[in-house]
Amino acid sequence: MPYEWVTPLPADPATPHPKGPLAEMHLWPYRSLPRRGFAAFLGITAALVFLPLAAVLGSAVLWGLLPFVVIAFGLTWYLIERSYKDGEILETLIIQNSEIHLLRQSAKAPDAEWRSNVYWAQVSLHPRGGPVPNYVTLKGNGREVEIGAFLSEEERKALYDELLLTLPRATHFY
Numbered sequence: 001m002p003y004e005w006v007t008p009l010p011a012d013p014a015t016p017h018p019k020g021p022l023a024e025m026h027l028w029p030y031r032s033l034p035r036r037g038f039a040a041f042l043g044i045t046a047a048l049v050f051l052p053l054a055a056v057l058g059s060a061v062l063w064g065l066l067p068f069v070v071i072a073f074g075l076t077w078y079l080i081e082r083s084y085k086d087g088e089i090l091e092t093l094i095i096q097n098s099e100i101h102l103l104r105q106s107a108k109a110p111d112a113e114w115r116s117n118v119y120w121a122q123v124s125l126h127p128r129g130g131p132v133p134n135y136v137t138l139k140g141n142g143r144e145v146e147i148g149a150f151l152s153e154e155e156r157k158a159l160y161d162e163l164l165l166t167l168p169r170a171t172h173f174y
Contacts, residue, residue: 002031003148005024006025007024010173024093024094028089028091029087045073091103092105093147099116100117120141122138122140132156133156134156135149136148136160147163
């Protein structure tokens with residue numbers, strides 16, 4: 001799953017917890033093609049594209065085909081790199097000192113923050129009507145904010161279930 005509890009909520013409220021956040025979760029977009037796979041993909045693509053060009057080495061046809069091959073290869077590289085840049089998002093959910101804090105960091109936009117008292121925070125699942133199916137929001141302190149909109153539909157359902165169990169439990173620690 002492209003989210004994890006870095007610091008999970010302790011099982012027993014009587015257990016003293018260490019200094020720092022009581023619970024912390026990180027969420028990020030799923031990457032089906034890691035950087036190492038990207039390098040392998042470009043290498044294999046280059047080999048497969050330039051293999052047929054070996055037949056026309058030394059002829060004028062090569063110079064007619066080469067610009068199109070270079071443009072196609074360069075465009076593939078650029079678009080995949082842009083996809084990586086667009087996906088540089090990290091959402092951090094922190095429960096600490098009876099407060100819940102959501103921080104969204106993105107390469108394309110300034111950081112966005114939301115804070116609320118954990119007791120008053122509500123998690124909602126919107127099966128329809130949101131920008132994506134099974135839209136998950138946190139509501140509190142007069143605002144409603146999205147969480148994990150970049151996750152898949154099934155992952156958002158699982159996230160909702162986890163938050164639905166975690167938020168009421170977190171109120172017992174304060």
